[in-house]
Amino acid sequence: MEEVKEFENIKEFLLQVIEDYKKNENFDFHPYDLAEHLLKLRDSNYDEYEYVCKKIPSELFAEILCEMPTYVQEEIPTVISSKKIANITSKMDSDDASELIYNISQKNEEKAQNILSKLDDEDQLVIQKLNSYEENQAGSYMQSELFSVYLYEKIDVALKRLKKLKEEDVLDNVFHAYVVGKKGRYIGSIGLEELIVFDRGLTFNDIPKDKIKTYSCSHFSDISEVAELVTNYNLSAIAIIDKDKLVGRITHDDIHDVIQEQNTKQLYSLAGVNDDAEQEESMYRIGKNRAFWLGINLITAILASIVIGLFDATIQSLVALAVLMPIVASMGGNAGTQTLTVTVRQMALGDISYTDAKRTIKKEVVISLFNGFLFAFVIGVIAFIWFKLPLLGVVIALSMVINLFSAGFFGAVIPILLEKFEIDPAIGSTVILTTVTDIVGFFSFLGLATIILL
């Protein structure tokens, strides 16, 4: 992105790019980079951003807008006219177009309908169809643009059609020819790398069956299952079917986005953050959502405090306990988080499943106990030296073993159980776990102190 430097500012640079595009002169910018520049301009000078947006030709804008985040798509009706948005939408692939209309409708349903009504009937139908799927269904991710060929068609005839589609620029990322039979029945796909070497006089029916791959997913499939299939089998694209009829395809770059979203969701969930809310521009909404998880954390912290309150007399008679007690809870919380994170991740990657539960729990308990004994010794010696009380060292050592054992056990059990009950193990695991390690930590330490020291 060095190109900007020679221009006074991003605005001038983008206007020059637009001129080049119109003249089709030296135009070798990727829409992703232009989207990045435009976003920078939007952040630094909104008026200039609006000005530039109005100048971008629809065809180029269609490519740029696909690369823009949700919140920019949502607000685009405040920047350019409905007519232009309709024009832009008509130049997009169906999956991008339906996403744009969906995003606009989230802010302003009426405006979205208005834009939709300006499209031709066929585009309207496709977008309405794609937006009728649930958010997690394969159908809402697919594009209807694909290279389909008829089983008894000559390869030559099909390739001439492809040529025309490419010339009209309506088809991108063509990895396969999708072979269909009568009434659009999906038969299978053949990679272009296979197809390209066949005699063009043959029909698709003449191609050996082992070259035709039958992978497909239902339009109602959960997108995470589709993502798993595509990544496990290293596919470039997958056919989406409605019963036995071919209705669309999902390409690897869309699957990549799905996977990155899943990763963000997992990471955020473990930290008590909602990934959808974080994408909002409104700090109030982000804050409100984080407050929800902080509220739950407050309840669990109060539970831990109640446990401490049970032993107020013990603490009164030996304040050293108050000084040391956060150590046991903190070590338990950390060891538990280690176990929990590894378990959640390995379940998500498919490395472990409910059937391996016993083995996973055993492994985690052994590791935690190993570290429990190690740190029991260390902290026992430290407490003894610090407070000159040998028995205090014994108490904290014992409670360290107990708490790290329970950290390992519950760190593995909680996500496995949530998964079994079909609850996302990333959501809520952390808060349940720290409740356990706090309560076990304080209870074991102060309880043992009451028995042994008083």
Next chain:
Amino acid sequence: MEEVKEFENIKEFLLQVIEDYKKNENFDFHPYDLAEHLLKLRDSNYDEYEYVCKKIPSELFAEILCEMPTYVQEEIPTVISSKKIANITSKMDSDDASELIYNISQKNEEKAQNILSKLDDEDQLVIQKLNSYEENQAGSYMQSELFSVYLYEKIDVALKRLKKLKEEDVLDNVFHAYVVGKKGRYIGSIGLEELIVFDRGLTFNDIPKDKIKTYSCSHFSDISEVAELVTNYNLSAIAIIDKDKLVGRITHDDIHDVIQEQNTKQLYSLAGVNDDAEQEESMYRIGKNRAFWLGINLITAILASIVIGLFDATIQSLVALAVLMPIVASMGGNAGTQTLTVTVRQMALGDISYTDAKRTIKKEVVISLFNGFLFAFVIGVIAFIWFKLPLLGVVIALSMVINLFSAGFFGAVIPILLEKFEIDPAIGSTVILTTVTDIVGFFSFLGLATIILL
């Protein structure tokens, strides 16, 4: 994977699959699924696993072994003979072959050399070349198998060569023809979807320049930069060059693996877990590595304890402080983790950078203060009701605001600063942050109590 059920066990099933494969009869299994079955067998009955491994033909094993985790590749010399491993290696793509040899060498360097020596000279050279790259360099991920064409060659001649390569099964996932000039100089790539519609009598030089994409990365590029380029531009594969010479390519499925590894690393680092160590089979090594981070956590927990120790007289005179003090620290830790996780993730996704630092910090501070005031009110009222001490409510409320403010501030600043000093912000951020929130939490609460309540 239902197919197994009709067989008595996995072993019988796999042996049948092998028979079918040899007879080339109804063979439509994906190597990924066979690898999964084989892993299951390995876990349940190692002897049967070894027995089956010895029966798998080399060509099929080459495909299966690519799908197996590192630890299985490492131990494979204990399961099958060096000669067979050499045979399997020779059937693999160069990137998979070099990875296998590398993994074996990690356990047994001599064995790896022995296997390598059994390969033909060309394979040996390629594998040695790929394994000479650093782990993070593009070169160590590339495969040398690709469809390269000469600029002045006729398309027809090139396609005949492709046909032969496909028949010999040495080339997979061909998305592009890579056009080279004299002395292997890389000119650009043309997608098969473009190429397939051109007249086969033309040469590659006759193809319009805008169809030839010049994207490429140096073999010394950091793999994370390559991954960024491929995903931002939605590429299927990228050319890897040594100066101006084409030396290999990296395909989208390999990039997918890189990204998943990065995601795992990020998630694990935030939880104080090392991703490489977790892949070990030895529980001792996993435990040792986790102990490292627990040890650092112990030090920070002791620091927090020392802070508490400064106020032992205050606690002695009001034990309610010991009961309530974990609440402030816990809320600070949680709010800070929310901020930290969002900041680390958005930096990794490229959504924010050092130049946005001010804006990010401001946003996070505002959100934290919003929640700070909210929960200050809630906990203030609870503490007042619980202990019937209005001033105790004031103390905890004030310290909640202070601690949530510092949680938001440091949760954003720490990863941004680490990134600036080119330290991975995911590693170590959490432990620095919780040290801050613990110390600020205990110090502000107990300090304010000493001033206001005594």
